[in-house]
Amino acid sequence: MLLSSSIYFVFLAAVFLLYWPLQRWRAASLAVLLFANLFFYARWDLNYLALIPAAAFLDYCIGLGLGAAKSRLLRRGLVASSMVLNLGLLAAFKYMPFFLGAWGAATGAKPPEWHWVFPLGLSFYCFQSLTYTIDLYRRDGKPVRSLLAHMASVTFFPTTLSGPITRVLALAPQMEKTGRALSAEDGGRAFWRIGVGLLKKFLIADYLAENLVNRVFDTPGLYTGTETAVAVYAYAVQLYYDFSGYTDIAIGSALLLGLKLPENFNRPYLALNSSEFWRRWHISLSNWLRDYLYFSLPGLRSRRRWPTYVNLFVTMLLGGLWHGANWTFVVWGALHGAALAVHHGFRAARGNPPPGGWAARLGARLLTAHFVIFAWIFFRASSLDNALEVLGRLASMTVSFANVSLPVAVVMAVGIAAHFLPKKYTEWCSALYVRAPFYAQAAVLALVVLAIEYVAITGAAPFLYTQF
C-alpha cells in the first residue's frame, strides 16, 4: 500500500474515523493506531506480523531494562543486545542475499537460496527503533511505560516505508497524550501537505522518471551526451520531488491524526557546501547518522583532526551502504564522505568564510549542486558498469535533444523553479488554503486528483526511498 495509492487514502480515512472518536480513551486510541500500523505492514507481507511486533516487544523490554539498570556494564550489554537485534534484522532480512552472493563469488560455490527478504521499510524501522534504546542508554529520556504507546510509535505507519526517521521518545509522548483535538488549521495543513505531496510525486517525479530518466539510465547507449546530461539533471529533480513528496504525504497523514513528524527537506539544492546540503537533504537520516553513528565513533575528542575526517568518511560510507547492498551506494557514500571531509578540512584551515557577494554564493551553490548531481549518477545507476556507461555518454560530447520532449523540459523547469521559490510564497499559499472553507479545500483536493488522473495514466511508481 503505497502512500500515493487511492487505497492508502481509503485506509487513512478509515483510521481517521476510528481514531478520533476514541481519542479520549488513551488505550483505545493507541490500540487503533497499533492495529493500523500492523495492518499496514501486513498489507506488504503477512510475515511482518511476526517479525516487527516481536522485535518491537524485545526493544520495549530492553528499554525498561535500561531505565532500571544502574550498572554501566549491564546498560552496555542491554544497548548492545538492541543493536544486535536491529542490525541482525537488517542483515538477515535485507542484506543476506548480498552476503551469500559475495560468499559464493569468493568460494566459487553456488550460494544457497534465501527467500526471507523483507526489504520494505526495514531500514527505517530498525533506525527508528535504535533511536529509542540508544537515547535511553545515553539517558536522553525515560522509558516509555506503555507497551501500546511504544509499539504504536515505533511502527507508526506513515513513517514505515521511508521515514522521516522519528525519535520514539519524541513520538510516543504525543501518542500518549489524551484529549487532543485536531484544529481546523492543522487539518487544513494536513490536506495541503498531502495534496502538494501527490502533485510532487505524480506530476513531476513520476513524469520525469517515465518520460526520460528511466529510459536513459536503462539504455544509455541509445542517447546522446546532451540527452544523458538532461536525464541526470532530471533525476536530481525527480529524486527530490519523489522523496519530498512522500515526506509531505507522511507528515500530512500524521497531522490528520494530530501527530507532528519532523521535516525532512529544506530546499537542498540551495546549499552552499556539502555540509549544508546534509542539513537540508533527508534531514532525519543526516541527524540520525550524526547523533547515533558519527558521535559514537572513536577519536572524536582527539586533538588531531584526521580522526574527524576519517569518521566523516566512514559515517557516509555506512550511510551509503544503508541505502542498499550495492557498490554504487558505496561509491556514492564515499564521494559524500570525501566531500564532507574536504569541507571540514577547508573550514578548519581557513575558518568559516565570510558570506561573500551574490556571485560567490551563486558559484558555491552551483558547485555544490553539481557535485551532488554527479554523485546521484552512482545513486541511480543499477551497477557500477551502468554508472560508467552513463558517464561515458556524458563524455561523448554528442549533441542532440531529440529525446527531450517539450513537456519534459517544461516539467523540469517548473520543478526547478518551485524548488527555488522563496518559502514565503509557499507559506502564503498554504495559509490561503488553510483559511479556505471546507468545500473549497475539498474542491482543490478533487482538482489535484483529477489532474493526476489525467496526467499519470499508468499509475504511480513506488516511492524511490521505499527500497532503502
Add this chain to the structure above:
Amino acid sequence: MKFPWPWKPFAVMAAFAVIITVPRFVPQWYNWRVYEWETAGSVLDFQPRRHPGQPFEEEAERLRPTAPAAEDPLKIADPHGAMEAFYVSLLRTERREPGAVTRILHYGDSPVTADLITADARTLLQERFGDAGHGAYLIAKPWAWYGHRGLDVKSEGWRSDPATLRGQKDGWYGLGGVSFTGAAGAWSRIRIRKPGHTRIAISYVGQPGGGELAVRSGELEVGVLDTAAPEEAALRQWFDIPPQEEEIELRVTRGKVRLFQVELFKPGPGIVYDSIGLNGTWAGVLAWHMNARHWEQQLREAQPDLVILQYGTNESGYRKYIDSTYPRDFVEVLRRIRAAVPEASLLVMSPMDRGVRESGGAVGTMPTIPHLVAVQAKLAAENGCAFFNTFEAMGGPGTMGRWYMAEPRLVSADFIHPLPAGGRIVGTLLYNALMDGYNAYKQRVLRQTVASGRQPGAVKPQ
C-alpha cells in the same frame, strides 16, 4: 471533557468524497470520474509472499517449449497452413540450393524500432540457415533509438517524415514507413560490422528535376544515382559493393533527392530478416496513412516469403478503438499485404504484455491486452493467417511485472519496452515457434515423400 471531534477536516473529507462521486451519476461527466468505490474493498487484499525476481536462466528454462502442441502458446497457431510457403522456401535454403534466399519482413511498433526482438531472431535464423544479408535499413535515424544490431548510421541534412505523422501527402513511405528528403550536402554513412555484403538496393523517388546521389563504399565510388525522371515514380537502383567494405556512404551531390531505405544483401543461400519498426504505429498507419499502391509495390519488390505483423502496444491504450474501427483497420492491412505478395506467408504476432501499476504498487497487465490479443487471434483465423501469441508465450498476465523484477531486468520501467535481455527472450520464443512449425512441416514432407516415392522438393505440402 469536550468531545474533540475534528469537524472541519471531517467536512473536507466528506465533501471530497461527494465531489469525486458525483461524475458517476451525471452522464455528461462520466468520463471525469476518478475513483471507483467498488475497489475500496481491496484495502483488505493482502499480498501473497513475493520472492526476488527470477534470474534470466530460470526464466529462459521456464519458457522452453515442452508443452503439447495443441494447447501450447509457445507454438504458432496455423490451422489454414498459412506458413507453408515460408517453410517451403526455408527448406530450399536449408538444402543450400543456389540462390535460395528466404526473406522475412518483420513489421512492428516501438519494441521493434531498436531491433531488439528481431535482431535475436535474425541471428538465430542466420546461424542455422545462412546469412544472405541484413535487409532493409533506413537512410537516417527518424527516432533517436532507431538502430539495428550490426549496423550504425550517421547522417546529416535529412528531413525524415514517418508515416505516423503523415508528413508526405502522397503517402509514399517506402518499405520501412519513413520518407527522407535531402538537398545537396546531405549525407549518410552506414557502418557495417559484419562485412560480406555484395549488393545494395536504394529505394528512391524518381521525379522531374530530381537531384543526384553519390554512392561510395569505403574509398571506392560505386555509382551515382540520378533521381531525375520524367514523372514521379518509386524506383529502386542496385549497386555492387566490394564484400570486404565496412562502410557505405550516400551523399547528395546535386539538387534534392527523396529516399526510403537501403537494402543490403549477401550472396545466398541464407536468410534476410528485415526489421521494420515504426515508432508509435497502430494498425491505421499501415491501413490508411501509407499509399496502398506504393506500399504494395515496395512489398512486391522485396519478395518476402514471410511477413510478420507485430502491432498492438499502441492500440492497447484505446479500448474504444479496439472495439470499434480496429478490426476494420487490421483487416485492411492484411488485405494490402495479401494483394501485394499473395504467395507469401502471413504471421500475426500479438503484442507483448504491457504492464500497468496497480493501486497496491504491484505491476499488473493492462486489461486491454488480453482482449486485444483475442481480437487479433480471431481476425488472423478469419483471414487465413497464422498467429503467434507473444503475450501468452512470454508468460501471460503479469509478465511485465515479473520481468521488471527479474535480475537482470528484462523490461524498462515503462513496462512496455524490453531491455536487450528481454528482447532476446521474445526473439528466441519466436525463433523456437518458427522452428517447431518448420520441423513439423519437414516431418510431413518426409512422410509424403516416403509414401509417394518422389523427391522431397517436388512435394506440395497439404
